[in-house]
Amino acid sequence: xxxxxxxxxxFIQKKSGLAFKHVGNVHAYDKKMAIHNARDLYxxxxxGRALWVVPTEAIVSVPLDDSDAFFDPADxxxxxxxxxxxxxxxxxxx
Amino acid sequence: xxxxxxxxxxxxxxxxxxxxLILGQRMAEMCSKGPYLEEDIAMSNASLDLFGRAxxxxxxxxxxxxxxxxxxxYVFHRNEREYYNIKLVxxxxxxxxxxxVRQYFYDVYAKEVYTQLLQxxxxxxxxxxxxxxxxxxxxxSKSKNWLYRLGLGTEESNNRLQIAVDHLLKYVSxxxxxxxxxxxxxxxxxxxETQWNTEIDSVFEEINIKRKEVPPLSMRDCRxxxxxxxxxxxxxxxxxxPRAYPDAKW
Numbered sequence: 001x002x003x004x005x006x007x008x009x010x011f012i013q014k015k016s017g018l019a020f021k022h023v024g025n026v027h028a029y030d031k032k033m034a035i036h037n038a039r040d041l042y043x044x045x046x047x048g049r050a051l052w053v054v055p056t057e058a059i060v061s062v063p064l065d066d067s068d069a070f071f072d073p074a075d076x077x078x079x080x081x082x083x084x085x086x087x088x089x090x091x092x093x094x
Numbered sequence: 095x096x097x098x099x100x101x102x103x104x105x106x107x108x109x110x111x112x113x114x115l116i117l118g119q120r121m122a123e124m125c126s127k128g129p130y131l132e133e134d135i136a137m138s139n140a141s142l143d144l145f146g147r148a149x150x151x152x153x154x155x156x157x158x159x160x161x162x163x164x165x166x167x168y169v170f171h172r173n174e175r176e177y178y179n180i181k182l183v184x185x186x187x188x189x190x191x192x193x194x195v196r197q198y199f200y201d202v203y204a205k206e207v208y209t210q211l212l213q214x215x216x217x218x219x220x221x222x223x224x225x226x227x228x229x230x231x232x233x234x235s236k237s238k239n240w241l242y243r244l245g246l247g248t249e250e251s252n253n254r255l256q257i258a259v260d261h262l263l264k265y266v267s268x269x270x271x272x273x274x275x276x277x278x279x280x281x282x283x284x285x286x287e288t289q290w291n292t293e294i295d296s297v298f299e300e301i302n303i304k305r306k307e308v309p310p311l312s313m314r315d316c317r318x319x320x321x322x323x324x325x326x327x328x329x330x331x332x333x334x335x336p337r338a339y340p341d342a343k344w
Contacts, residue, residue, distance in 0.1 A: 028132070037136065041136075
């Protein structure tokens with residue numbers, strides 16, 4: 001597509017109450033076209049009952065250069081996992 | 095093989111099935127020729143919806159006719175004069191505006207046609223209509239949206255939309271040349287025409303498109319199996335394989 005189009009990220013909810021899942025993206029000029037395109041490309045096989053489209057530019061991500069500073073500090077802190085805690089007696093379904 | 099259709103109910107329904115089929119074939123031609131990937135896939139899918147709609151209707155027709163012929167027989171072994179689709183849907187994809195105007199004109203018409211089929215006596219037809227109406231509702235919202243985009247887009251898009259409209263309008267009056275069969279099976283023929291005109295006129299006004307006077311075509315009616323010059327070419331492509339290789343299997 002030429003000038004004026006944007007990329008939109010597509011999210012589908014399988015059924016009410018579940019989280020929306022990212023499934024891919026579409027090109028479109030505006031909201032209406034984006035939701036039509038998303039419907040036509042991503043919901044042909046009963047994938048869901050609700051759709052979100054979000055302009056890709058509206059998504060904020062960590063700059064690639066900064067990824068070490070953002071994520072490396074968590075690498076050696078296994079104690080942050082809840083597995084180090086004793087589960088109190090009487091707690092079921094955990 | 096000579097395909098015959100004898101019962102009145104089947105003769106009426108085959109018009110509706112043929113119209114879906116031929117529009118489906120036209121839409122299928124757009125596969126890999128869409129203006130961009132998303133619309134390309136959407137048009138191919140719309141085509142599959144139309145084929146599905148036609149196939150189900152041919153199955154019902156086959157049953158009414160005592161299972162003499164299969165849905166494939168109806169599709170691949172009838173000649174031009176044995177087809178009863180409206181001429182509107184056989185018009186070619188000259189450019190994207192033609193494709194969308196043809197689709198929109200059909201969607202507005204089909205919406206009312208299938209709404210009336212909800213009250214058809216044959217329960218299978220009723221069930222099919224219920225399913226199909228959801229498809230049409232979506233298709234209609236999409237094709238209408240495209241008319242607004244093209245009509246209110248640029249001078250160029252408005253011009254090309256107007257050219258498509260001027261041509262395709264010639265094939266519209268035929269939709270409403272009701273004969274006895276139509277009057278017998280539709281609940282209210284006039285309402286199909288009124289609904290169509292009301293919607294088209296109000297949309298045209300909003301998108302700066304003119305509805306010009308159309309002189310009547312010197313072509314005979316689709317209800318008697320008459321078609322425009324494009325139909326034979328369409329069928330020759332659609333029917334080539336099963337006619338050249340009658341034993342071919344999927």
